[in-house]
Amino acid sequence: MRHSRNPLVFLSLALVLVLAACGRGGGSDSAPEPGDRAVAKVQDQTIWASDVKREAVAQGLIGEGEPLDVTSDLFRRVLDEVIDQKLLAREAERRGLDNSALAQRRLEATRERILGDMLVENVVNGAISDQAVQTLYQEQLRLARTSEEIRVRLILSRTKPEADAVIGILAQGASFEAVAQERSIDEATRFSGGDLGYSTADVMPQAYANALRTAAAGSTVGPFQTEGGWAVLRVEDRRRESPPTLDQARPQIVRYLTYEGVRQLLEELRGKAKVDVLLAAESGAPQEPASAAPARAAPSPTPTAPTTTAPAPAAPPVATPAPAATPAKAAAQ
Template sequence: MAHPAFRRVPHALGAVAVMLVASIMLAACTSQTGAERPPEPGDAAVAKVDGKTVWTSDVKREAVAQGLIGEGEPLDASSDLFRRVLDEVVDQKLLATEALKRKLDKDPIAQKRLAAARERILGDMLVESVVSDAVNDNAIRGLYQEQLKLAKQSEEIRARQIVVATQVDAEAIKKLLTTGASFEALAMERSTDAATRFNGGDLGYFTTDVMPEAYEANLKTAKTGEVVGPFAVDGGFAVVKVEDRRLEQPITLESARPQIVRFLTYDQVRDLLEKLRSRAKIQTLIRAPQDVPGQPKEPADAPKAAPAAPAAATPAPKAPPAKAAAK
């Protein structure tokens, strides 16, 4: 289960409910502080609801909460999306104002829900603060370089293939190639492999460990320019030409960045929660489940449940594997 600091309400009604309690708290604060000021530098007023200002940041925050844009992504105030979310924010403020008029915020249950919403918001703010300080470009580049050093570069092969139904047909293809026939032309004319036929049989660059065993066995020692086969494959017999061999190219920093950011974010939140738990006195007041005679039990080799850990929209990421960093 996701930690409250990373919990998000998945449906539109849930989002309205959370925004409603937040709006009630905001409305109460605004009525006490008097004049409104831009909540963020460069913020612009985009609407007023009964004299209370709706800011650009209010609309962007709601769009992020609904998953319509990512954190930090721009949202053009002239776009249809902005206007649609603005209408929703206005509706939420109207609902919150009406709830205050009806004194729903005084109800004990409402007080508990408001307090829970406040805790979620404060938890989110703490997490955002910790992550923004630690997950910076230097940290991302540092982990990327560390993974490159650990990565083992395999050899990549670029090859073309012609797949035909029988070994006799494949031998005939190979004989034509020895007389100077174009491999690409024969692939387009004779190959039965729909995935590669129309690009001249081009398989692109690959490492042999991701290919069927027959390819790995026949290509691992083949030299550049050599025609290999025929050998049996799914769908018939293949004749393969090795066009190039090179060391596997490492993944670029920009391609690796999202995975690295997820890992560093999880790492920071995990460390924060471990420190907070170590300093807090936590008592669990519910009993552990007891064995009931006749109740089915998990087999001894069943995987253990993962410990509760903070996660946003994705499971807790592992450190970027050295192998992956090299692809």
């Protein structure tokens, strides 16, 4: 039985046409990668396991470098899609659709994009070493300014007399958690004993930050008025904010190094090349060429390597991920 197919897979037909245009007469029987495995044959063209995996990466079904078991249902589904792509490409060739000037320009544009991505893979990605990641991580740690995190519990009341009554009950030795469950109107935290978790003062509502500025761990603060009602807080703990580990920061650092490498490569190439932009400044709205794609046309397939036209992001900050719950959430109730 044939597996169900995703209609969006046909957006990558252009890639298949490029390969067909560059190598008519049948695919090679030589493995494109060491240890590769032939998994199907469409007429005289061999489909390799690496072809299927590359398509799965392009569709976002697996990440770059992740394994894809040839016996899995996902592999069989993507293999069916690759077979369909090749059949469509062959039929397009048979009908002569690849011979028009427009088709040739689109094929060449796709070919250039693929070659540009391969250049990035070979030149930029190949230069990103563990040492480079470690060096940037240590530099970011040196520049990072860690803040203090405060863990608090909340009891939110509708009126000040209700909040004053809460203070009286707590003064008699009642458990803050039990009073929060019984009396707090903040539905987001009452069933956890009012626990707001750890957060820093800069993400708190101003009223919370002001009240907690000098409060020591173990102290009770309030009542004070907020947008959501009258708040009573207990300070559970104060600690210095912890920076992420190297493993947590690695994906962002690698992304930054990749885009920075692309930026430098393009800067070098533009410095060597003669580039003339032929657009003259004209009044009025820009005119699209007659052959331009409609505004809602489907996008081209996602390349497996970072596109060389993307802007370089700022250097990755070393900061602690946002806490699961903050007073801001409670105040919004």
